[in-house]
Amino acid sequence: GVWSTLSFSWISIDSCWIGEPEAAPDLSTRVLHRHSHRGVSFNLRGLTWEFRIELIQLFVIELTLHFINLQSIVYLQTLLSVTNGASAAGFTFLSANVALWLLRTHATYWVASIKAYMRTALTYAVHCVSLDLPAEASRGHSLTNLLLSDTAVAVDGLTAVVAAWRLPIEFLSALYLLWTNLTSGVIPCLLVVIILRCAALVLSFIDGTLRKAWQSSRDDRITLCEEAFSPPSCATLARLGWTRVWVQFILRSRETELRLLGKREWMRKIREGIDYAQPVIVQFVAVLLMVTTASVDPAAVVPTSLMLASVAAPVNQFTGVVLSLLECRSALQRLQSFCKAVPHPSSAEKTVYKRDPTFMGRVVAIGERDGSALTGSLLASSTDTVVARKSPRLLLGCGDTVRDNVLFGLRCDDVCLDKAMRLACLTGVPPTKKVDTLSMGQGARVCLARAYYRILCGSMRNAVLLLEEPCIFLDPGTSAMVVANMLELLEHSASIIVLTDHLELLSANLPAGALLVVGARSRIRRQKQSGSDVTASIGNAVEEKTPLQKRVPDSQSVAACVPLQAYSMFLGYVGYGYSCLIMLLIAGIMGSQQSLDVLLSRVTVGELALLWRYAVVLLAFLLCNFAAFHVEVTGGLRGAKKLFTEFVSELPRSVFFVDAVEASDNLSRLTSDVNVSDHTLTRTLGVLWGAVLYLFFKIVFMLITSESPVETMLVIVLVVLAFELMAARPFRPANRGAHRRAAAALTPVVAAAHGSFEIRDTVREYGATSWVTTQFLARAAESARWHLVEEACRCWLSLRLELIGFLLTAQVTLAKPIGDPILAGMLITAARAVSGIVQQLIHNCGDIERDFVSVQRLTQKPFCEQRSESGEQRDIYSADTIVLRKASVGYGESVVLRGVDLVVHANEKLALVGPSGAGKTTLLNSILGAAKVFSGSVVICGLSPDEATSRCLVQCVPHSPVIFRGSLRRNLDPEGCMVGSLLQESLRAVGLPERVCTNLDSDASDIVKTTADRLRVCLARVVLAREFGQLSIVLLDECAGVFSDEAAREFVGVCLRLFESQTVVMTTHRPFLTELFDRTVTIE
Known part of the structure; x- marks a missing residue:
């Protein structure tokens, strides 16, 4: 009693001021x-x-x-x-x-x-x-x-x-x-x-x-x-x-x-x-x-x-x-x-967009090139429009769960939320899951569910739903279900406009009376099966187990005291x-x-x-x-x-x-x-x-x-x-x-x-x-x-x-x-x-x-995943192969792939296919050393994934290209040790126009504006890495997704020609691209 009285411990420090901290909220x-x-x-x-x-x-x-x-x-x-x-x-x-x-x-x-x-x-x-x-x-x-x-x-x-x-x-x-x-x-x-x-x-x-x-x-x-x-x-x-x-x-x-x-x-x-x-x-x-x-x-x-x-x-x-x-x-x-x-908001009234009466109550398919200006016209008009963009755009920080990204600020209606997630084929994804752990396909379906919820909850009833390539990141089975579910969504929207070059997918899964094809060629190419490809299952993709409580970085923990060693x-x-x-x-x-x-x-x-x-x-x-x-x-x-x-x-x-x-x-x-x-x-x-x-x-x-x-x-x-x-x-x-x-x-x-x-x-x-x-x-x-x-x-x-x-x-x-x-x-x-x-x-x-x-x-060391070393002895198959033996890989405390057995030989060209969320990108990340190996072994060119990546033996062309600030030359050669002619040759080799190749000192963001051209710049970096390094493996992570079918076939063909002496592994959702590869492996 005397001690607490002398030390004033009977007064709480956190509440000693009237209005503080209660007034802070x-x-x-x-x-x-x-x-x-x-x-x-x-x-x-x-x-x-x-x-x-x-x-x-x-x-x-x-x-x-x-x-x-x-x-x-x-x-x-x-x-x-x-x-x-x-x-x-x-x-x-x-x-x-x-x-x-x-x-x-x-x-x-x-x-x-x-x-x-x-x-x-x-x-x-x-x-x-x-x-x-x-x-x-x-x-x-x-x-x-x-x-x-x-x-x-x-x-x-x-x-x-x-x-x-x-x-x-x-x-x-x-x-x-x-x-x-x-x-x-x-x-x-x-x-x-x-x-x-x-x-x-x-x-x-x-x-x-x-x-x-x-x-x-x-x-x-x-x-x-x-x-x-x-x-x-x-x-x-x-x-x-x-x-x-x-x-x-x-x-x-x-x-x-x-x-x-x-x-x-x-x-x-x-x-x-x-x-x-x-x-x-x-x-x-x-x-x-x-x-x-x-x-x-x-x-x-x-x-x-x-x-x-x-x-x-x-x-x-x-x-x-x-x-x-x-x-x-x-x-x-x-x-x-x-x-x-x-820009200051314009005071001009919005234009009135006249809709074709034949669009009402139907799914309208328009070629992506023909409908490229349609999105901007609809958004600038007075017509109620809900747009789902081609690339998944998920919100982090302000609301980083699936539920937050679907609701997007609207009042929660559990019935509409469940229905939107069901129509977007997200029934197996928990609403409380963090979006930064989703695969590319799951992220795309979350964006679809966000657009669907806006229609279903009545916020924009009878609006036009505009979907840009909704199935580009989805596997064929999931794509068919998403397209079939559009019929149920038509009951709540005026019409659904789909900008896509994959018209055969819509015609195969929608009744003829519900589908209207506008401005596209009447022929629909059917994909043929490749008899030379070998399809095999390499493991079981599992749903994420309930993750343990995520470890908080030490820098955010609250220590009771600072030891004398700190001084x-x-x-x-x-x-x-x-x-x-x-x-x-x-x-x-x-x-x-x-x-x-x-x-x-x-x-x-x-x-x-x-x-x-x-x-x-x-x-x-x-x-x-x-x-x-x-x-x-x-x-x-x-x-x-x-x-x-x-x-x-x-x-x-x-x-x-x-x-x-x-x-x-x-x-x-x-x-x-x-x-x-x-x-x-x-x-x-x-x-x-x-x-x-x-x-x-x-x-x-x-x-x-x-x-x-x-x-x-x-x-x-x-x-x-x-x-x-x-x-x-x-x-x-x-x-x-x-x-x-x-x-x-x-x-x-x-x-x-x-x-x-x-x-x-x-x-x-x-x-x-x-x-x-x-x-x-x-x-x-x-x-x-x-x-x-x-x-x-x-x-x-x-x-x-x-x-x-x-x-x-x-x-x-x-x-x-x-x-x-x-x-x-x-x-x-x-x-x-x-x-x-x-x-x-x-x-x-x-x-x-x-x-x-x-x-x-x-x-303190930067917070990063601590990977557990495999207890098994590495079995080196060859100096230039990818070997996964009973490997279980994932992120944090969650296992995405279990028991994977895969061998990729030197100079082999391999295509990875499978449903969205199956773990294709996770498999590539395990090769790069960016995923955690829980058990089994992953050996790349006779080395661990970390060692192989640090020696630049493995390169990857991502699905989302990254352009750094500064000139195009700095984006290709930051150290400034290459001659300009070599840089220009690499840009021409990947198919970039001459105006880009001859403007190496221009700002990269000004000269390379489209996503397709930026992907080609990323590919040119890998080409240069091949010239000046010991490049053995090239990974293509759904990098052809932004192209039309013809352009995608041409882009992948260029990649295979450029890296014919290297091992190439590509993930894709387009079956016709597998014809270009030696072998096809399916992740189930």
Whole structure:
């Protein structure tokens, strides 16, 4: 009972503030209530008006703090002028100080709440804009950087606007107080302050010139990380053997970033040194005046020093405000450029699309080429149209289950949901299954079910249902069932328009009266059976067993404590030599500063020898100051480079295994955690050791100069007890846990942003923008909530520290020596400094443990699947074969294929067929090393799949092509070691037109626009890998799906001719393509 009472454990940290965190879930409601879909304009004037209420609140809070601080200086001056010991002035002074600290404690949380609201609103606005961004306008914009960095900078700019309003008032009020107490001895001190402020301003402008270059380098590093470590581009780089090349690009960009960061940090450290040395230099001027003249009243030394500090404070903040406004302007320019890329909605009325009466109640089949313009015409008209695109477009992050992707924001009707999934042949897929685990065929059927549900639930009854190649990713059996189910769907829709070149599939499964063929050749080619092909079952495709609870990445777990080894690891990255040198230099700083205070108390008129000693100690103080800054920046940059390099170098080992959540976690580490670690490594050690040594020297000074050392020692012991029992002990786990949860909550925000950004066209077509943005806002508000909980912990810590400051200041004030106002003032300021430094020390300890979460996340290995090694001995069949012996493969804890036995001989051409979801792509992934082998063995060219892929013995042409930013040459030869003629030959060999082949230095996204041409570029990469490597196996993963029948036959024929000396394995749903292969294998 006594222990819990002393440690305040009876008050819960999570609920110690009224309205927190219970009020945090209302953040989404507040944002939705005040901000429309496109209601925020990204310019400083517009944002200032948008958040005017919040900014006025900040203005009032900070001005109130300033005026109470001025009043406490007045009380201190009154206290020191009293010569009869304790009086009413002393109690008034104590009351004013306690009120000031209490108000600051509350203001910290208020300010954090306001900034969290503004940042969440801006993040929501950016997300809304991203959903309206056309695909061709998305180049050059990093969504992660816009959401995480630019919105934060914009909020800082808004608070800088408030500072620009209040700084003149604070300066004039402090100057008025100084003017009323102005003497001839104060004027030189004021001039020194002005000179030092001008020097700091010049340094700020020098820093401003470096800011843009550093931001550009940082943005380049983030974009390269997004390319290298987010699916599906990461797998493409790994198959081509380019991941290490991209890592080198990232490290070069990082080196440039750190070089510019070092210059900026050095400029900042010099400014901090000027700020830190300014009181000491002003004190030296006062000593000079006291020794040479009698113009300085000893009783006014400390109050005048505080008045000068109050005058200098607004001037000190001016440079930071200017820099913040400049950074805000750059961020707002990027945000505004992002918004301007979105076309404004047209006010013109939609056209009326005249439907042919013969279409009503029928399935209308139109050739894909003839109906290519029909989709856009229907969507632009007033006709209710539901479209299911050719390529599966599934939503991740905002709603990543099958159920979410089918409902897509509509009210759930279980009957309609079951019927939609039955008509789309999804009865065997659980609605709660994650869509990132679906096969290509299952994903296509989920998109069909989404369109069907819109028709069945009455949201768009009697609408036109437009299907683009609905069966292109489905096996023949599933395709026949999907087509047959269209008859039942006709009862709820006006007509079904199918854009397809596979007319024979529709005619074979629909009655003649229900099918209308428009604009196509009357002949329907029937597929003939190939007698030479051998069809065999290689194993049983099984439904996924109930997966175990997915393992959460270690970086998202909440640890109970940070072990002492964490600090050792932290110091190891900075360097123990740097750490010891920083400690020695800071000890020199604190020792010389304390010597200056002692010399100040002994100053008398005419004592020039003391003045020379004072000047020597001041010089030592300045030298130690700037040497410590240099060592801290150098050691911090060394640690930041080492930490980042080690983490990025580990990532290529896990690129095959990242899904949407894990990729977002890696990206959040490479963006926000890298920024935090840079800040921690370059700034923490000096602040931490500075606080410890400053506290030590101040306590020693108080004990030496106090008339009651026993009392002072007793109070200091109470301070130490309060430090451990009342503040640090309960605060650290709570603050650390809040920050870890805040870091973990950032990953779903990034995943939701990227997931919805990738399928924004589908979101708009289905009218699901409001639902998607609301889901995203809920995740952003959850992230903001944990930041607020973290800030509440810090505020509660400050409340507990009020007792510490009150005890120290009361003891020194009530027991101050009589007749020595200089010593009395120094003791009181020392007591205030000790109470403040105890608070700062605990905050610093909390900050280092909080920020060390980011360092820990970068020291941990990237989250990836841990594959279990097969217990069976590898039986190498041949040096150039694929051998699977009783292999069970899958992902995570789910087995997709069991007991697979397959041997593919050297130079053999093999076609893999089977129903959708049977595991064809999983089998290819097992050959690539991208699937987990639970049992049995997989041997590729006598090696493990990992080893074969790392040696570039295996290449794959995916069904979804990936084009990287930059020129076409960079997409084919990122290292720049091939001649242009060879690159042009590879492009011509895969069938690309001459205009593409001769424009190698043009932007790839401009010159290669269609999916078919992008697939050919991917094929050209494999051709180049054959020329410069030991390519043995080529995998074609349904890469002919985007072509018509004739074009598909031609494309596959080109692939087989190009790789006639290699083993080729292709998955397909088109039976006629199997005629081109030596053997056909069916997965059942």
